[in-house]
Amino acid sequence: MFENLSDKLEKAFKNLKGQGKITEINVAETLKDVRRALLDADVNYKVAKQFTDTIKEKALGQNVLTVVSPGQLLVKIAHDELSALMGGQAAELKLKGNPTVILMSGLQGSGKTTLSGKLAHYLKTKKGKNPLLAACDVYRPAAIDQLKVLAEQIGVDVYTEPDNKNPAEIAQNAVKQAKLQGNSVVIVDTAGRLAIDEQMMNEIAAVKKAISPDEILFVVDSMTGQDAVNTAKAFNDRLDFDGVVLTKLDGDTRGGAALSIKSVVNKPIKFVGTGEKMDALDVFHPERMADRILGMGDIVTLVEKAQEQFDEKQAAELQKKFAKNQFNFNDFLGQLQQIKKMGNIKDLVSMIPGVGKTVKDMDIDNDAFKSIEAIIQSMTPTERTNPDLINGNRKKRIAAGSGTSVPEVNKLIKQFDDMRKMMKMMTGGNMKNMMRNMPGMRR
Numbered sequence: 001m002f003e004n005l006s007d008k009l010e011k012a013f014k015n016l017k018g019q020g021k022i023t024e025i026n027v028a029e030t031l032k033d034v035r036r037a038l039l040d041a042d043v044n045y046k047v048a049k050q051f052t053d054t055i056k057e058k059a060l061g062q063n064v065l066t067v068v069s070p071g072q073l074l075v076k077i078a079h080d081e082l083s084a085l086m087g088g089q090a091a092e093l094k095l096k097g098n099p100t101v102i103l104m105s106g107l108q109g110s111g112k113t114t115l116s117g118k119l120a121h122y123l124k125t126k127k128g129k130n131p132l133l134a135a136c137d138v139y140r141p142a143a144i145d146q147l148k149v150l151a152e153q154i155g156v157d158v159y160t161e162p163d164n165k166n167p168a169e170i171a172q173n174a175v176k177q178a179k180l181q182g183n184s185v186v187i188v189d190t191a192g193r194l195a196i197d198e199q200m201m202n203e204i205a206a207v208k209k210a211i212s213p214d215e216i217l218f219v220v221d222s223m224t225g226q227d228a229v230n231t232a233k234a235f236n237d238r239l240d241f242d243g244v245v246l247t248k249l250d251g252d253t254r255g256g257a258a259l260s261i262k263s264v265v266n267k268p269i270k271f272v273g274t275g276e277k278m279d280a281l282d283v284f285h286p287e288r289m290a291d292r293i294l295g296m297g298d299i300v301t302l303v304e305k306a307q308e309q310f311d312e313k314q315a316a317e318l319q320k321k322f323a324k325n326q327f328n329f330n331d332f333l334g335q336l337q338q339i340k341k342m343g344n345i346k347d348l349v350s351m352i353p354g355v356g357k358t359v360k361d362m363d364i365d366n367d368a369f370k371s372i373e374a375i376i377q378s379m380t381p382t383e384r385t386n387p388d389l390i391n392g393n394r395k396k397r398i399a400a401g402s403g404t405s406v407p408e409v410n411k412l413i414k415q416f417d418d419m420r421k422m423m424k425m426m427t428g429g430n431m432k433n434m435m436r437n438m439p440g441m442r443r
Contacts, residue, residue, distance in 0.1 A: 006293055008037035013075050013430045019057060024060060029055055030074065042226050044260040047085070054081055055195035077392050078140035079290050085259060086286035091243055091268035093312050095127065097214040100185045104170075105204055105235055106219035108192035111247035113143060115219050115273060116189040117150030118281040119245075122271075123185050124156060125279075132183035133158040136167040136173035136207065137191040147189055154278050167191065167203060168210035175211055188213070196231065201238045208239060215242050217270065220257065222246040226269045229264050246284070258289065289386040327420050329384040333376045387416065 012033035031052045058077050069401040094100070102119070106112045116133055133151050135158060139141035144160050149159035159174040171188050178186045190207060193200045208216065220228040220240045244261055249272040262268060269284040285433035318337060321327045360365030376384065383390055390398070395409045402409075 003039040006243035008040065009034060011292060011390065012037060014068075024056075027056060027059055028073065034078070035403060038259065040261065043228060044050050044264060047263045050263075051085060070080060072311045072403040075294060079294055082259070084286040085263060086289055087160050087262045087268045087284075088286055089341045090283050090285045092314070093270065094215050094242065095123075095129070095131045095185065099132070099175065100129075100189065100215070100218060101175060101182050101211050101212040101213040102185065102215045103188045103204075103208060103211070103215055104190055104219055105239060105241060106192055107196070107231060109142065110192065111273060112219045113137065113189050113193055114145050114150065115245055115247060115271075115281070115398045116147065116187050117154060117272065118278055119217075119271070120151070120156045120187055121154040121278045121418060123187075123301070124154065126318075128185045130182065131156050131187055132174065132178045132181075133183040134171055134186055134188045136174075136188055138167055138169045138170070139191045142227050143191070145190075150278070157181070159186075168206045171207050171211045179204060186211075205238060217241065217243055217245050218267075219245045219247060220261075222249045222257045222272075222350075226260065229260045232261055232265050232267075236267060241267060243268050243294075245269075245271045245273065248271035249274055257409060325420065327423065328377050329379060329387055329416070332416060333373065333384075339369075371402070371404055371408065372412060375399075375404055375409055378402040387413065 012030050027375045034055070035048050036422065038051065039045065043051075055058070055077050057160060059074055071296070093102075104112050104116050120131040120133055121133050131146055133156060133352075135144040135147045137147075144162060148158055160169075160175050161170045161173065164170050167190060167378045174188065177183075188207065188211065190204055191200070200287075216239055218232055218235050218239075220232055222228060224231075228246075241397070244265075244267055246258060246261075246269055257316070266304050269286075270284050273286050274282055274439075275281045321331060375398060378393075378398045383394060383398075390413060393404050397412075399409050
């Protein structure tokens with residue numbers, strides 16, 4: 001995400017010249033390029049100007065340490081200001097009601113209904129809540145059916161009144177139902193329009209008045225840039241919402257909405273949608289996003305995603321298996337499947353500091369593991385448990401069963417063996433042996 005903006009900012013900071021101090025002369029051209037990069041990213045003009053003016057004010061005259069170049073110092077200042085521009089710190093949901101009522105708002109096509117499902121999944125799996133989805137979009141064909149399908153996927157309740165065309169009344173009844181059956185959160189999915197109109201605004205204002213929500217979220221497609229910001233302002237003027245959710249952030253190469261929206265409406269970005277799956281919803285962390293925009297990666301989010309999929313007990317069991325050289329293809333397949341659950345592979349790799357630039361032009365297919373999985377699944381249970389049994393004839397059968405070739409099977413088995421040997425040495429603490437076996441290490 002934000003690849004275009006990241007590239008242009010990197011080039012701008014590389015051009016900074018000067019020794020000892022950042023001066024008005026050597027910083028002027030750099031900040032001109034930074035402002036141009038922000039405007040190209042569809043950042044609000046006033047926001048871009050204020051941002052560069054603030055950086056200039058904080059940077060001028062600062063002494064540059066011997067080990068830090070003027071460009072590096074300016075990057076540090078820009079990082080802090082980018083983080084502040086997007087809100088400074090993560091904003092929590094207000095989960096205080098009994099039940100907590102969350103009202104979803106936004107234009108049609110912004111992904112409101114899908115986001116309602118994702119939020120319900122997040123609250124159920126991360127916060128231990130028992131959410132109820134309320135279908136209050138009475139205009140869009142199949143909106144109620146879509147919410148039912150999503151609710152079934154994630155295993156939560158959904159409240160519908162297919163014959164009722166009064167959204168405020170449906171929302172009220174949903175809250176009553178939640179109290180009766182013990183749901184701790186009600187997420188109210190409302191109708192959108194293709195553009196802002198008075199009828200829509202009056203309708204959602206009536207829903208707000210009827211249920212007095214604890215939290216109002218404005219859902220917006222991040223790829224619409226300044227249009228997203230303008231729409232957010234119009235909704236905020238009528239609803240006074242509590243926070244913004246940016247959808248489709250994984251496809252946004254510019255970043256104008258993410259960088260502008262907090263300054264324009266003075267409301268925090270609370271969540272970002274980063275994919276199609278129900279678990280592709282992340283809490284928005286401004287500082288981490290600033291890291292990613294400036295090419296520093298996001299190792300904290302990567303670790304958090306890994307922790308969600310790998311538990312300590314399982315890690316301890318794997319460590320024992322590595323130590324005893326008992327790690328097999330069943331364990332390997334399990335690890336692959338857990339990595340896939342973490343999200344888009346290219347997005348995950350780009351979170352590693354220093355790697356983002358390397359992979360931005362690479363075509364990393366999210367189905368890259370399919371051939372590996374096919375090979376392993378074409379093995380018999382005995383072969384998976386005892387990889388050493390796999391001889392030439394078995395390899396031919398595995399290749400035929402998986403739709404691959406014998407060289408591909410050989411390559412996977414060799415990589416598996418190499419990994420097993422390396423992990424055994426690391427687990428056993430025998431670093432000298434590992435170094436002895438690594439090419440070039442003795443030299």
